[in-house]
Amino acid sequence: MSTPQYFIKPLYVTQPVLPDLKETYKMIEGIWQSKQLSNNGPMVQQLEKELEKFLGVKYFSALCNGTAALQIACKALKLTGEVITTPFTFSATTHSLAWNNLKPVFCDIEEDTFNINPDLIEPLITRKTSAILPVHVFGNPCDVEKIQQIADKHGLKVLYDAAHAFGVKLHGKPIGIFGDITMFSFHATKVFHTIEGGGLSCSQAYLKERVDNLRNFGQGDANYPEPGTNAKLNEVQAGIGLLVLKKVEEEIKKRNKLTSLYRQLLSDIPGITFNRDIAGVTHNYSYFAIRVNPDEYGLNRDQLFLKLQEYNIICRKYFFPLCSNFECYRNLSSASKSNLPVANRVADSVLTLPLHGSLNTTDIEKVCDIIRKIQQKSFNNKKN
Numbered sequence: 211m212s213t214p215q216y217f218i219k220p221l222y223v224t225q226p227v228l229p230d231l232k233e234t235y236k237m238i239e240g241i242w243q244s245k246q247l248s249n250n251g252p253m254v255q256q257l258e259k260e261l262e263k264f265l266g267v268k269y270f271s272a273l274c275n276g277t278a279a280l281q282i283a284c285k286a287l288k289l290t291g292e293v294i295t296t297p298f299t300f301s302a303t304t305h306s307l308a309w310n311n312l313k314p315v316f317c318d319i320e321e322d323t324f325n326i327n328p329d330l331i332e333p334l335i336t337r338k339t340s341a342i343l344p345v346h347v348f349g350n351p352c353d354v355e356k357i358q359q360i361a362d363k364h365g366l367k368v369l370y371d372a373a374h375a376f377g378v379k380l381h382g383k384p385i386g387i388f389g390d391i392t393m394f395s396f397h398a399t400k401v402f403h404t405i406e407g408g409g410l411s412c413s414q415a416y417l418k419e420r421v422d423n424l425r426n427f428g429q430g431d432a433n434y435p436e437p438g439t440n441a442k443l444n445e446v447q448a449g450i451g452l453l454v455l456k457k458v459e460e461e462i463k464k465r466n467k468l469t470s471l472y473r474q475l476l477s478d479i480p481g482i483t484f485n486r487d488i489a490g491v492t493h494n495y496s497y498f499a500i501r502v503n504p505d506e507y508g509l510n511r512d513q514l515f516l517k518l519q520e521y522n523i524i525c526r527k528y529f530f531p532l533c534s535n536f537e538c539y540r541n542l543s544s545a546s547k548s549n550l551p552v553a554n555r556v557a558d559s560v561l562t563l564p565l566h567g568s569l570n571t572t573d574i575e576k577v578c579d580i581i582r583k584i585q586q587k588s589f590n591n592k593k594n
């Protein structure tokens with residue numbers, strides 16, 4: 211068995227889509243001439259209009275990042291007490307609740323989608339519950355219908371974290387129309403980005419108005435109806451967003467092709483499983499996550515993660531550790547491992563492989579070959 215060569219340059223899990231440099235200079239020249247760098251300028255306004263169209267949402271507010279967007283959404287919805295959420299997410303989801311003095315109540319996830327399990331939400335509802343905060347993990351839509359039914363029955367708000375789900379559709383419906391407010395992250399690691407950035411979509415004018423007020427110190431018509439913060443996106447970042455937006459569909463197409471190749475080449479490796487496309491979903495292929503079964507693969511996820519680093523393949527353990535196991539949350543009663551068996555199992559076995567439009571098919575073939583050879587070698591070692 212030949213030993214595969216390592217990658218000369220590190221293969222990162224993602225790489226940002228970069229606009230053409232000449233177009234970028236031109237965009238910046240325009241901003242320099244206008245001398246308006248921030249404060250809801252023409253670039254931000256144009257980006258919001260274009261995102262409303264692209265995302266198929268009624269209102270969109272651009273903000274400085276996804277975390278601030280979640281924090282503002284909690285305020286705009288006037289959430290109180292407890293919010294039911296998933297532990298299998300990036301820290302920002304849970305922290306945004308804590309920063310609003312809201313108590314996160316962790317609900318276990320589904321084994322196949324990694325999303326909050328709607329069948330487990332109702333038993334967690336108390337008199338103090340004001341909302342549900344689900345995450346469309348890796349861009350796979352949550353069971354939005356069931357979640358809305360529960361919310362309506364109990365008079366709860368629904369705030370979606372769609373940080374990974376830019377451009378995703380469910381039965382032709384844009385992901386940003388579900389619930390009361392949906393958050394998008396435009397961090398450089400995302401399919402669409404503004405370097406740092408994010409935003410909120412909603413269907414009600416009063417919520418859009420409240421969000422826009424909260425991002426701008428809460429000043430309203432200079433009478434400050436409520437205390438706000440500074441979460442504005444600046445003109446240069448909005449300009450970058452407008453240029454990146456032109457390249458997003460092409461990026462998603464490339465990722466779709468590379469994802470198909472990953473699935474084809476990994477399908478017969480013992481102990482490696484992955485999600486398939488979900489019927490009725492227009493995916494954005496933002497991540498490619500595999501699960502590692504150590505009994506069949508011969509190594510566990512952490513061992514494979516380290517082995518791949520030897521080949522210069524830099525994967526990420528999204529989302530390990532679980533938010534419920536963070537020091538700041540692990541004493542909550544809902545954070546116990548017995549309440550979250552699936553999430554703990556998933557967090558211990560998931561590995562996110564490199565996926566972005568700058569990779570080519572040879573890169574993916576090589577990654578898969580290395581994963582296969584590592585498995586064969588670990589089994590041969592065990593036999594000898």
Ligand SMILES: Cc1ncc(COP(=O)(O)O)c(C=O)c1O
Nearest residue numbers: 275276277300302373395396397
């Ligand atoms: C699921 C999830 N929620 C929230 C965020 C926070 O977004 P941002 O980095 O734009 O603040 C991220 C960011 O990476 C994320 O992955």
